[in-house]
Amino acid sequence: MAPPLPTSPIPRHFGLDWLRIAAFAILIAYHVGMVFVPWGFHAKSPHGADWAVLPMLAVNAWRLSLLFVVSGYASRALLGRATGVGGFLGQRTMRLLVPLAFGVAVLVPPQSFVELVTQHGYRASFATFWLHDYFRFGKLAGIGLPALNHLWFVLYLWLYTVVLAALVGVASVTAAGPVHGALVRAGTMQHLFERVFAGPLVLLVPTAWLIGVHAWWFPMGYETHDPAHDLMAHLIYLPAFLFGFALAGAPRVLAACVRYRWPAGIAAILGYGVIVGIELSSDAAEPPRWLYPTYGAAHAIQQWGAIVALIGHAERRWNRDHRWRPLLTEAVFPFYLVHQTIIVVVAYWLIPAGLAGGAEFAILVAATVLGSLAFYLIGRKVEPLRPLIGLRRLSKHKVPAS
Secondary structure (H helix, E strand, O other): OOOOOOOOOOOOOHHHHHHHHHHHHHHHHHHHHOOOOOOOOOOOOOOOOHHHHHHHHHHHOOHHHHHHHHHHHHHHHHHHHOOHHHHHHHHHHHHHHHHHHHHHHHHOHHHHHHHHHHHHOOOOOHHHHHHHHHHHOEEEOOEEEOOOHHHHHHHHHHHHHHHHHHHHHHHHHHOOOOOOOHHHHHOOHHHHHHHHHOOOHHHHHHHHHHHHHHHHHOOOOOOOOOHHHOHHHHHHHHHHHHHHHHHOOOHHHHHHHHHOHHHHHHHHHHHHHHHHHHHHHOOOOOOOHHHHHHHHHHHHHHHHHHHHHHHHHHHHOOOOOOOOHHHHHHHHHHHHHHHHHHHHHHHHHHHHHOOOHHHHHHHHHHHHHHHHHHHHHHHHHOHHHOHHHOOOOOOOOOOOOO
16 A cells, blocks of 8 residues: 655654654664673673563663654655655665765774674774774675664665655656645545544554564564564564654654544553563563463554554643754764764773773763764764764855754
């Protein structure tokens, strides 16, 4: 089913901007936490803390799905301002693939190096690694190089943008009209979306789909972040992205999110409670197999319940501007590009220091925020660096709106 086309300029939704900013802030804290929890990561502290899994699970289910929903919403506004589908796809390709290439070539290598040194006994220098081993397009000690690591999100966002552009292009041709307003005359897709999701089904239908993914098709499954072999992730994130795109033209669905934000939030808390109960009652690294469907269903309920609740609160309470919003909105993508490298490298430097776990965590958070801020502030001032960190080029006469 093709997504509906924009019929008029989409006004900026400040509440979703704040959600995006908050989600990226949570992401930094989450990746700092990965240094301490027993899950696999590129750098691990000697002060592992099993209990830290519980607060991580409070956001694990919904943090990335929310970002794809918000990205889909923003894509609709960008498409409405672009010179056709081709112009939209060209703009998004430059804004996503250029920083992705820069990140894979320059920002990610220190992460792979630290992982090889600390977990696989790699002995060569970083210069030797980067010049001779990193661009091997193969595996070294089981690690695929060159690596995407956290930048898989950028690649998937571009792939879903290509899918969206293709669907909109096909819909435009089918409707035998221009891109803007083509499907308004046909009247089908947006009307159908609003008719389905303008009531309680906004909570029930996506939750049922996600229960199918997590509890039935991929119980206790894992994302691979290899786009050719990651069906579970695509079944979650592509629908979330397209939902966000359609939501941008559906005020009645936004109103439904407001109306059901409290039941959705309660559902998310209950789902999280089931997950915590299973985690605390199991001594094994994973719950017993017979609990997989229950765990997956609880994960799905938490996932979509949190998203509907947060969108509802963003629409009801947070849809207002602030003087810091443009700066923070522009900064989140550069922060995302560099933050994990800073975390991994600083954690590597802290390992021999023998500090307490709390001190390590505080230093990692401070270093990541300050390092990412410096990366952004320097990069935004140097014109050739702006495209590399995901920012628009500056006009000679004005600074483009964020």
